[in-house]
Amino acid sequence: xxxxxxxxxxxxxxxxxxxxxISKLIESVRYDGNPEHKRNPGDFGLTPPRQPKPDKTLCDxxxxxxxxxxxxxxxxxxxxxLISVRERSGFPQNIWAVTDGGHPLEAQLEN
Numbered sequence: 001x002x003x004x005x006x007x008x009x010x011x012x013x014x015x016x017x018x019x020x021x022i023s024k025l026i027e028s029v030r031y032d033g034n035p036e037h038k039r040n041p042g043d044f045g046l047t048p049p050r051q052p053k054p055d056k057t058l059c060d061x062x063x064x065x066x067x068x069x070x071x072x073x074x075x076x077x078x079x080x081x082l083i084s085v086r087e088r089s090g091f092p093q094n095i096w097a098v099t100d101g102g103h104p105l106e107a108q109l110e111n
Contacts, residue, residue, distance in 0.1 A: 029078060
């Protein structure tokens with residue numbers, strides 16, 4: 001599949017979110033990680049690729065070295081209602097967050 005280089009209009013933050021949905025999402029969401037975004041595997045249980053793609057942003061560059069920190073930020077994004085309009089199987093396709101150092105993050109739904 002060819003990578004898009006322009007703005008995707010389907011990547012939008014929801015305008016209104018039900019409080020019950022947020023509560024359920026905070027309870028059920030978890031972070032597994034993607035090896036293409038890790039230089040050092042930390043406690044993610046991932047094996048980084050031998051030749052990482054140069055266009056991938058690394059979690060290591062924004063000081064996310066543990067699964068618990070990544071999951072905390074994911075839940076903060078949900079709490080702040082930074083979730084996408086698009087959904088699959090009742091979960092948002094994207095959740096966004098900002099690190100304590102001001103770095104924006106995006107998590108994408110995986111199977």
